[in-house]
Amino acid sequence: MAIALVVSAVVTACNTPPLTQGPRLAKDQTLHVQLDDQPATLDPGQTQYPYETAVLRAIDEPLLKPGADLNGVVGAAAQSYDMPIGGTTYVFHLRKNAQYSDGVPVKAQDFVYAWQRLIDPRLAAPSATFFANAILNGERVSLLDPQRDAARIDAALATLGLKAVDDFTFQVTLARPDPAFVWVAALPAGAPIRQDVVKKFADKWAASPDSLVTNGPFHVTEMVANDHIAVAPNTHYWGAKPKLTTITFLVVNDGAVALTKYKNGELDVVDVQPAHATNVATDAQLKQQLVKTPALTVFWIVFRVNQAPLNNPKVRQAIAAAIDRDAFVTQVFQGQGMPAETFIPKGMRGYAPELGSVQKFDIAQARTLLAASGVTAKQLSGVRFSYDQSSDFGKATAKFVADQLKTNLGVDVTLEPLDGSTLSGRLDVGGFQIAGPLGWTADFADPSDWFGLFLTTSSNNFALYQNPSYDNFVRVAGSDTQADRRAQEYKQAQKLLVNDVPAAFLAQSVNWYLVRPYVLGATTSPLDEWPGALDPTQIYIGAH
Helix, strand or coil: CCEECCCCEEECCCCCCCEEECCCECCCCEEEEEECCCCCCCCCCCCCCHHHHHHHHHHCCCCEEECCCCCCEEECCEEEEECCCCCCEEEEEECCCCECCCCCECCHHHHHHHHHHHHCCCCCCCCHHHHHHHECCHHHHHCCCCCCCHHHHHHHHCCCCEEEEECCEEEEEECCCCCCHHHHCCCHHHCCCCHHHHHHHHHHCCCCCCCCCCCCCEEEEEEECCCEEEEEECCCCCCCCCCCCEEEEEECCCHHHHHHHHHCCCCCEEECCHHHHHHHHCCCCHHHHEEEEEEEEEEEEEECCCCCCCCCHHHHHHHHHCCCHHHHHHHCCCCCEEECCCCCCCCCCCCCHHHHHHHCCCHHHHHHHHHHHCCCHHHHCCCEEEEECCCHHHHHHHHHHHHHHHHHHCCCCEEEEECHHHHHHHHHHCCCCEEEEEEEECCCCCCHHHHHHHCCCCCCCCCCCCCHHHHHHHHHHHHCCCHHHHHHHHHHHHHHHHHHCCEEEEEEEEEEEEECCCEECCEECCCCCCCCCCCHHHCEEECC
8 A cells, every 4th residue: 555755866977887876855855735724732632633643743753653554553652562461461662762852751651641641531632532442440530520520530540551660661551452452552642741841831832832842753843823833853853864854734724725836836745625636637747746545434325224125135235236336436536536345445454355245336236136125116216315415425425326226226215405413313313214425534544443333332333233243253353362363353244244234335535645746755654644644754855
């Protein structure tokens, strides 16, 4: 999945054989990157949107970070870690030469404080659940009421499975074995925070470059609200020194304006919105500068599976097989996607396209399945498709699916436009027949972040799908520390899900970016908020 952008220059000297040399760098090593909106904060404990994480990855460093191929994690603030037998204790060995942007060493106690703060219910951290659910006593502490239980919270935080064994050894005890915990430890929200800094500046500590002390390869030098955030190399960073002298994140929340700024040379990296995809893809110059990266996002339509006629699996299979996903990507996604016939997206562990035959577009098979179901097209006509009328994507998806079922199965679906809150309420109580588009975006690149959606007990299981075998595979895999066996358990769960069709999977998003030809060294990943975000130290500006 990784796309490496590299360049080499071959020169010939007089009376010498050709030599391969490094690239010539531009004198100005400033990169201009679009942010879709103004970050509300750069406090790791409070950030929640991609345009915040886009900056956070450059300035903060958690214990671990995702590998470029998303097959696992690699060391970041922690040089290594141990997991003793039993799978409930992780011991992270911090780098002894790691320092914050002010030169103060990074200590294990900073992680204890940062993670306690994440779970502290008074902070209401958007990422709290990931940490609280994994760490010993985390769920109990996170459920304390900030007002009613105020006097108990500080003592409760001390009971969490978090310990600084010494300055450079951070020990985490989990509530139960959790192989996905290493991905939680790689979340940007888990970066260390200095208690002395927060104590001095309180809630304003992350609001100014003077107080925003961070441990990543860059640090913030300028913050101008609704205009830009600039970062420069952290001279105290333990790792390779960045080649870039500045990354300027420009806040541009209008896709057309961003595209114009790119064409004018004011931006080096922008994301391409669907409204502009066709124009960019057909522009002789711009299409050469397109970087396409699959996103870990999948969309589907959901069926209420416990009520006729959609309680018949063959009816659901027929509907799934009657939808042309290539046409869906072209017409609705404007090409910014790829067909999806399975649950786990391409680009992360667990992707298994070979399981998708049941939901593959096949008109003849769809008609055969409907005939075998005992339900006629006439009987199926009138089934309601509920969608959010305020969403252009929702309207386009509903119309596309309805047209496909009419053309390929002779089924007349009744479209039911609803406001967003009404649709949400219907989904919560099963008050629909078909609804969508729904979907999921990975919080981290482990299957455990996905399969819980369709558990019998999940509040997100809008289909009201119940399959004890599926539940068991997911439950066992969630704590199985043997990687190969765990992968097979999740694969069996996905096979059941795809074949039972509580949802018809439609498409996976593909991110489109325009990147200047002279922006080099970036390795893109499906987790990137912009190309190279996972490791901006490798990026440089070539001579141009």
